[in-house]
Amino acid sequence: MRIDITFTDRVGIAHEVLAVLATRRLNVVAVEVDPPHIFIDAPQLASAALAGLRAALLEVGGVGDVTAVDMLPGTRRRLHLAAVLAAMPDPVLAVDAGGLVILSNAAADDIVGGTALVGKRLAELIDDEGFPREMIAAGFQVPAREVMLRGQPFQLDVRPIADSPTAEPSQVAGGVLTLHAPSRLGERLQALRNFDEGGFDAIIGDSPAMRALKARAARLAPVDAALLIMGETGTGKELIAHACHRASGRMGKTFLALNCAALPENLAESELFGYAPGSFTGAQRGGKPGLLELADQGTVFLDEVGEMSPYLQAKLLRFLNDGSFRRVGGEQEMRVNVRIISATHRKLDRMVAEGAFREDLFYRLNVLALQVPALRERDDDILLLARHFILRACAQAQRRPCRLTAAAAGALLTNPWRGNVRQLESVIFRAVTMIDGPWLDAPDLEIATSSVAVEPNPDATGDGLGDGIADSWDAAVADFERGLLNRLFPRFPSSRKLAGRLKTSHTMVANKLRKYGIKSTT
Numbered sequence: 001m002r003i004d005i006t007f008t009d010r011v012g013i014a015h016e017v018l019a020v021l022a023t024r025r026l027n028v029v030a031v032e033v034d035p036p037h038i039f040i041d042a043p044q045l046a047s048a049a050l051a052g053l054r055a056a057l058l059e060v061g062g063v064g065d066v067t068a069v070d071m072l073p074g075t076r077r078r079l080h081l082a083a084v085l086a087a088m089p090d091p092v093l094a095v096d097a098g099g100l101v102i103l104s105n106a107a108a109d110d111i112v113g114g115t116a117l118v119g120k121r122l123a124e125l126i127d128d129e130g131f132p133r134e135m136i137a138a139g140f141q142v143p144a145r146e147v148m149l150r151g152q153p154f155q156l157d158v159r160p161i162a163d164s165p166t167a168e169p170s171q172v173a174g175g176v177l178t179l180h181a182p183s184r185l186g187e188r189l190q191a192l193r194n195f196d197e198g199g200f201d202a203i204i205g206d207s208p209a210m211r212a213l214k215a216r217a218a219r220l221a222p223v224d225a226a227l228l229i230m231g232e233t234g235t236g237k238e239l240i241a242h243a244c245h246r247a248s249g250r251m252g253k254t255f256l257a258l259n260c261a262a263l264p265e266n267l268a269e270s271e272l273f274g275y276a277p278g279s280f281t282g283a284q285r286g287g288k289p290g291l292l293e294l295a296d297q298g299t300v301f302l303d304e305v306g307e308m309s310p311y312l313q314a315k316l317l318r319f320l321n322d323g324s325f326r327r328v329g330g331e332q333e334m335r336v337n338v339r340i341i342s343a344t345h346r347k348l349d350r351m352v353a354e355g356a357f358r359e360d361l362f363y364r365l366n367v368l369a370l371q372v373p374a375l376r377e378r379d380d381d382i383l384l385l386a387r388h389f390i391l392r393a394c395a396q397a398q399r400r401p402c403r404l405t406a407a408a409a410g411a412l413l414t415n416p417w418r419g420n421v422r423q424l425e426s427v428i429f430r431a432v433t434m435i436d437g438p439w440l441d442a443p444d445l446e447i448a449t450s451s452v453a454v455e456p457n458p459d460a461t462g463d464g465l466g467d468g469i470a471d472s473w474d475a476a477v478a479d480f481e482r483g484l485l486n487r488l489f490p491r492f493p494s495s496r497k498l499a500g501r502l503k504t505s506h507t508m509v510a511n512k513l514r515k516y517g518i519k520s521t522t
């Protein structure tokens with residue numbers, strides 16, 4: 001039986017209480033003192049004997065009460081902890097300061113075939129002799145990295161166990177190690193992405209063009225083949241890609257996106273394919289899985305795929321042909337099952353004809369295709385979208401919804417929307433933050449300014465001089481130059497490289513970069 005003795009704290013009381021049990025020859029297997037309670041586990045104590053023991057204990061000065069309890073608080077805490085650990089899908093280990101496992105959850109035990117890890121040394125588990133020593137020496141204050149445990153890769157997160165966050169390595173009592181399997185890491189990343197609404201319902205649009213698009217997309221989404229989404233910038237290609245993922249058999253698996261225009265070739269390569277341990281200076285020691293590995297069984301969205309370098313085009317083609325690739329600097333052949341959805345605002349067929357994009361890759365990406373109409377081709381959607389963004393912006397600003405005046409609605413309907421839905425979204429958000437009253441009027445919209453600021457899209461508009469394009473020759477040329485340099489600079493991130501690519505003078509390119517305020521982000 002287990003009992004709870006309530007007492008008023010005084011020196012020697014615990015000793016006197018235990019003496020009472022000893023005189024009755026009761027074997028005590030556990031004692032927990034947590035003033036004003038002493039909890040005792042005495043298995044031989046029968047219920048019938050409790051009244052007598054209680055009377056004897058109440059004789060001890062300071063003892064207030066004696067009651068039976070079903071469990072000692074320490075046992076209860078251990079059970080709670082075990083339940084919490086068991087509920088964690090990722091393997092978790094706690095080790096002491098010398099790297100001996102003192103606690104592990106079932107997911108961690110599974111790595112070694114279900115046998116308890118408690119009592120094992122980290123050096124026996126991690127397939128890298130030096131790293132456990134390094135981690136212990138650093139007081140478990142090491143950055144996250146990839147490790148192999150019994151041949152399986154994990155992303156490792158380590159937290160020191162210490163009284164204070166500023167404890168020296170020598171004061172640390174051990175560490176908690178959380179291991180994320182690459183596939184689950186992808187799910188965690190995905191959980192952070194703001195696609196809560198997801199699905200086709202999140203795509204606002206009731207125009208005939210959008211209805212047709214959504215109907216076609218809903219038919220293509222479940223077909224497990226590469227999908228190419230074409231359309232001008234800001235038309236909602238990524239939104240549609242995500243809706244297609246959600247409507248496919250891969251729903252519930254990871255969806256990860258890479259913007260091929262935003263990164264130089266080497267970074268885009270390691271983001272997509274990952275890199276092997278020690279593949280380049282500054283790389284994480286243990287290597288890093290790329291999006292393809294992280295999204296295994298799910299979908300990878302390649303935005304601006306037309307901007308991919310020839311080298312990456314070749315590597316992607318190989319992956320699309322047989323599902324295999326190698327990490328940067330790696331020897332091992334990796335195999336994953338990932339659906340590729342790609343998007344471009346460029347005319348890829350024209351790029352193929354000009355030799356700027358691989359024809360074989362184009363056909364691989366373009367097994368299924370969707371063309372997203374520009375916003376100016378679906379007037380019916382402009383006010384629908386504007387009202388949707390007004391409600392969202394007002395909700396975010398925690399204010400009452402405002403309404404468009406007739407003049408504002410007219411201005412929205414006649415604007416060319418070269419930046420499409422993204423431009424409309426930001427025009428509305430900016431306007432909502434600037435007004436206090438119940439009406440959003442035409443001058444609040446700042447459309448003239450915002451439409452000039454948006455990068456033009458000459459590829460998508462054919463001759464680049466469609467409705468609403470810059471109002472003079474010089475402005476159109478400036479728009480074209482700015483767009484061209486903005487697109488190429490991430491891949492040729494110096495004026496010399498860019499001049500080489502464009503086969504023109506380095507000084508001229510440097511002057512233009514300065515003129516348009518285009519700077520390296522690296």
Ligand SMILES: Nc1ncnc2c1ncn2[C@@H]1O[C@H](COP(=O)(O)OP(=O)(O)OP(=O)(O)O)[C@@H](O)[C@H]1O
Nearest residue numbers: 202203204205232233234235236237238239421422
């Ligand atoms: N039909 C739509 N309904 C609601 N929101 C939309 C719609 N289309 C686009 N958006 C919103 O507009 C913004 C741009 O959309 P998205 O990023 O999907 O466009 P994109 O075509 O992929 O752009 P880019 O080519 O520049 O990458 C996002 O905030 C998106 O939520």
